[in-house]
Amino acid sequence: MAAAGPGVPGADVTGTGATVRLLADTTAGTKPGLVCRLIEVAADAQFADVAVNAQLWYVLDGNGELSLPEEPSQPARQLGPDQGLLLPAGTRYRVTAAGPGLLRMHAATLPAASGSQPADGATPLVRQLAECAVETTGDRRFRVLFGPGRGCTAATQFVGEIPPGRAAVHSHPYDEVVLILDGVGVAHADNRRQPLAAGSCVHLPPGVLHCLENTGRDTLRVLGVFHPADSPAAKLAQTGEAESG
Numbered sequence: 141m142a143a144a145g146p147g148v149p150g151a152d153v154t155g156t157g158a159t160v161r162l163l164a165d166t167t168a169g170t171k172p173g174l175v176c177r178l179i180e181v182a183a184d185a186q187f188a189d190v191a192v193n194a195q196l197w198y199v200l201d202g203n204g205e206l207s208l209p210e211e212p213s214q215p216a217r218q219l220g221p222d223q224g225l226l227l228p229a230g231t232r233y234r235v236t237a238a239g240p241g242l243l244r245m246h247a248a249t250l251p252a253a254s255g256s257q258p259a260d261g262a263t264p265l266v267r268q269l270a271e272c273a274v275e276t277t278g279d280r281r282f283r284v285l286f287g288p289g290r291g292c293t294a295a296t297q298f299v300g301e302i303p304p305g306r307a308a309v310h311s312h313p314y315d316e317v318v319l320i321l322d323g324v325g326v327a328h329a330d331n332r333r334q335p336l337a338a339g340s341c342v343h344l345p346p347g348v349l350h351c352l353e354n355t356g357r358d359t360l361r362v363l364g365v366f367h368p369a370d371s372p373a374a375k376l377a378q379t380g381e382a383e384s385g
Contacts (some may be wrong), residue, residue: 154215157185157186158182158384162176162340164341165244166345174250175247175248177248178244178246178247180376182237183242184242186237187234188234189232191233193249194250195227195248196224196295196365197246198224199222199245201244202221202244204243205217205218205219205235208264210234214263223267223269228263228264231263231264258336262351275375282298285298287369288369293369294369296314296366297363297364298372299364302360303360305354311346313376314367315343317344317361318352319339320342321339321363322361323338323356323358327342
């Protein structure tokens with residue numbers, strides 16, 4: 141289990157009013173993995189780049205727009221909180237923050253491996269969290285923004301809600317990176333306990349028994365991205381121990 145906050149060392153200041161911070165890199169040796177970053181764009185500033193590999197974004201705070209400089213006929217996509225975006229590989233883009241505060245986004249770059257690219261379309265897709273169906277697993281609720289049958293065959297992006305308490309320790313068949321959106325808790329994995337708060341980022345490798353425990357009184361909200369794509373309810377193993385995740 142690897143955990144970090146948004147202020148990890150090695151921040152890359154672009155010089156255009158935007159800052160990019162590395163949150164997690166699940167690459168293992170020669171095996172490519174997910175690379176997750178926090179992008180912050182100051183009011184009225186721009187951030188321009190190219191998605192060499194496909195990317196899944198989630199808008200955390202702020203407002204702005206996404207435009208495609210090489211496709212001027214395409215209308216700009218408006219950006220706002222609780223919004224997911226899928227950028228196909230090769231997308232050249234420009235993000236402009238509308239202000240008054242920072243435009244903050246979580247960006248997960250997918251591995252450049254066979255079958256790792258989204259299946260549908262060559263232009264960015266935008267999805268509102270509120271428009272995604274609520275699904276349940278045990279006492280947990282989640283909404284899938286992108287995944288198989290939802291525009292992306294390579295990875296899954298979802299927002300989950302964990303109530304106070306503990307459930308069973310379990311493992312997943314996929315590589316998962318979790319960003320805490322709201323609430324407090326503890327991540328249990330590899331016989332370690334990692335305190336969690338808004339901004340904490342945790343990598344949970346496939347097959348590792350773990351749980352995310354909500355130690356607060358309010359709902360613990362998490363943003364999850366995993367590869368290969370599957371359901372957030374998919375489990376390889378589960379124990380009877382009373383812990384949650």
